Amino acid sequence: MKLILTAAALAVAATGAWADAHGKTIRMGTEGAYPPYNFLNDAGEVDGFEREVGDELCARAELTCEWVTNEWDSIIPNLTSGNYDTIIAGMSITDEREEVIDFTQNYFPPAASAYAAMSGDADLTGGVVAAQTSTIQAGYVAESGATLLEFATYDETVAAVRNGEADAVFADKDALVPTVEESGGEMVFVGDDVPLGGGIGLGLRESDDELREKFDVAIQSMKDDGSLNELIVKWFGDDAKVFE
Template structure:
C-alpha cells in the first residue's frame, strides 16, 4: 500500500510527460565519486546517475550545469540553475540560506589523510576545501586551516609539504590512499559530520523540492538507491 501511495504521489507531482519542465541541475564536476567530468567532457559519477533517475521519476527534463564550489550557493540564489546536487552535506548553517531535500546519502564519515600515520592533525597545518563542513571543523579543532578552492588542491598540499594532512569526506580520500602505493595513509579515526548529503533548493521552490523528495523516497523504498551507492562508493560504505 505504501508503494502504491508513493507511486500515485509521484504521478500527481510530475503531471505527466507533456507537462514536464526543464530543470537545471548544478554540480561541481570535480569531486569523484560524487561528480566529475569524464573524458567526453560530460558530468559523470554517482550524482549524474542519481540525478538522471530522479528527474525521470519526477517527470522532469533536466540539464546539467557545472559551477565552482566556492560560489555554488550564490549562483543557485541568482538563478543560474535550479538545484544543487554536488555532494553537499546537510547542515544547520546551510539550512539558513537554502532548503534541502531529504538525504540521498546517509550521514557519513570524514577523515584525515597524510604522508604518515602520525601526522600532526591537532596543532599542524590541515588542508580542506573552502566552504565545506570539513573546513569548519578544522577551523575549530586547534589546527591551522589551509583552504583551497578545489579538492585536488587539498591533496596536492599534503604531497608537496604545505599541509601535514587533508581533511575531507572519507569516500573521496579512500581512492587516493588505495592507489598511492603507501605514499598516503589515513590519520587517526574517522569523524562523523553532517546530516547526510542532499539536494539544495531556493526557499521559494517548495514544489520542485517536493517532486525530488518523492523521487528520492521512491528509490529508498523500492531498493534501488542502495545498490547505486554501493556501485560508486564500494561495499563498505554506509547505506539506508
C-alpha cells in the same frame, strides 16, 4: 557563469513558479570535481554517483533536466541567483546552509570524514590541515586547533599534502578512499573518522517548494525499492554506508 534575466523572469524565479511553465528544463548544478560523487569524464560530461542519481530522480519525477557545472565556492550564490535550479554536489545538510537554501531529504546517509597524510604521525591538532573551502570539513578544522589551509577544489587539498604545504587533508572519507588506495602506500589515513552533517541532499531555493517535494518523493521511491543503495554500493564499494 552569467545569466541575464528580464524583470518578468526574475519575478517568476522569485515566486518559485517553475511548475507553471510546462516543459521547463530543470538545471542540475554540480561541481564536476569531487569523485566519485561527481566529476567530468573523458568526454567532458558530468559523471559519477550523483549523475546517475540525478538522472534517475528526474526520470521518476517526470522532469526534463540538464547538467550545469559551477565552482564549489560560489555554488550556493549561483543557485539563489537563478543560474540553475538545484545543487547536487556532495553537499551535506547543515543548519547553517538551511538558513540560506532548502534541502530535500538526504540521498546519501550521514557519512564519516577522515584525515589522510604522508605519514602516520602527522600532527592533526597542532599542524597544518588542508580542506576544501566552504565545507563542513573546513569548519571543523578551523575549530580543532590546527591551522586551516583552504583550497577551492578537493584535488588542490590533496596536492597540498603531497608537496608539503599541509601535514594532512581532511575530507569526506568516501572521496579520500580512492585517493589513498591509488597512492600505492604513499598516503595513509591518520586518526579517527569524524561523523559530520546530516547526510547529503539536493539544495534548492527556498521558494521552490513544489520542486523540492517532487524530488523528495523520487528519493523516497529509490530508497524504498533499494535502487539508491545499489548505486551507493556501485560507486563507493561494498563497505559503504547505505540506507536501512
